[in-house]
Amino acid sequence: MASPKVSLEQWRILHCIIAEGGFNQAAKKLNKSQSAISYAIAKMQEQLGMEILTINGRKAELTEAGELLLRRSKTLLSEAECLEAAAQALYQGWEPVISIAAETLFPIHILMQALEKLGKSAPHTRVEIIESVMSGTIELIEKHAVDLAITANLPKGGSGIPLMDIEFTLVAAPSHPLAQQNEPIVFSQLAQHRQIIVRDSGEHRTGLGGWQKAEQRWTFSNLSTAKTALLNGHGFSWSPTCLMHAELEAGQIVPLQLEHKSRRKTTLYLTYPEIDARGPAVKLLETLLLDSIAEYRETLPKCLTA
Incomplete structure (x- = not known):
């Protein structure tokens, strides 16, 4: 017959x-009687079928087997504590996971700053970040696929909290022919050169992404690869x-x-698919996000105004 299992206690x-x-x-330390402690260890050794503790004077010392089991049990206790903490967080109403749709235009370090602070108050809430572009963000909001969104365009009839203005500049590498001419460029000249574009991530791709009349285009789904092509x-x-x-x-x-x-400019907003359905982690993240923007207001480049 198998011996009874040793308890976490x-x-x-x-x-x-x-x-x-x-x-x-x-x-x-545990607010127990000494006899209860002694019984627990005696029972434990009986269940394991080996001696794990010896008494040297008044001090308890581990046997070789006891040292091994103590090391291995640290992981067990740590996982149990995490499980108990997660259960307590759920009991208190913290969401187990929140999803964020973040327009790729939004400076990611500001979001990460807010998320780092969120992790200290809600360590058991997992965060999913979906990097989206134009109508892709709107679709995620309309499908209720995320808990909150940072977007340059609000859904029809929707409202949001203005976060900051993002300015756009027409740019090219110094070696590009357009960058080397001395006289101002006219739009007809732009049409003769290749335009680097970041694709609208929506299924229907209703966003135009700015002026797109160039005969040649390279369209990317990721801003970082588009930047590489530009550089x-x-x-x-x-x-x-x-x-x-930094590149400028x-x-x-x-x-x-x-x-x-x-130069062109667009406003980024913070919005929700269902504002009344916000949980405590989402509400806290809104506050932390606004705080992070205010904190960086003085250090951010002048091209961004909160």
Whole structure:
């Protein structure tokens, strides 16, 4: 017949005895009688069929087998504590997971700053971030596929909290022909060169993504690969100035001078598929996100205003 399994409480008692230095000290720490502590260890050794503790004077010492089991049981106790904490978090109403649709235009370090703070208050809430573009964000909101969204366009009839303005500048690598001409560029000239575009991530792709009249286009689904193409001189682009700030400062890309205004601007909003369905983690993240934007307001490039 198989022997009864050792309980988590018995493992906790063993760890406490070793940490505190003896049975009496562990009894005080755990608010138990010394006889209860002694019985738990005696029963444990009986169940395991081996001696795990010896008494040297007044101090409890582990046997060789006991040292091995103590090391292995640390993981067991740690996982049990995490499980208990997660259950307590759910009992208190914290969401087990929240999903965020984040427009790729939004500076990701600001979101990460807010999420880092969220993790300290809600460590058992997992976070899923979906990087989306234009109508792709709207579709996620309308399908209730996310808990909150950062978007440049609000759903029809929807409302949101303005977060910041993102400015776009017409840019190209210094080696690009458009960057090397001295006179201002006219739109007819742009049409003769390749445009670098980030694709609308929506299924129906209703977003136009700015001026798209160039005969040649390279369309990417990811902003970072579009940036690589731009840096390597493969075309021009209307790019979010703040996300290109380092490259502009380093001269890796340069603004192109149009005959008419060559800067555009869009506002990013924080919105929800169902504002009344927000849980405590989502509500806290909203506060932390706004705090992070305010915190970085003075340090962010002038092209971004909160």
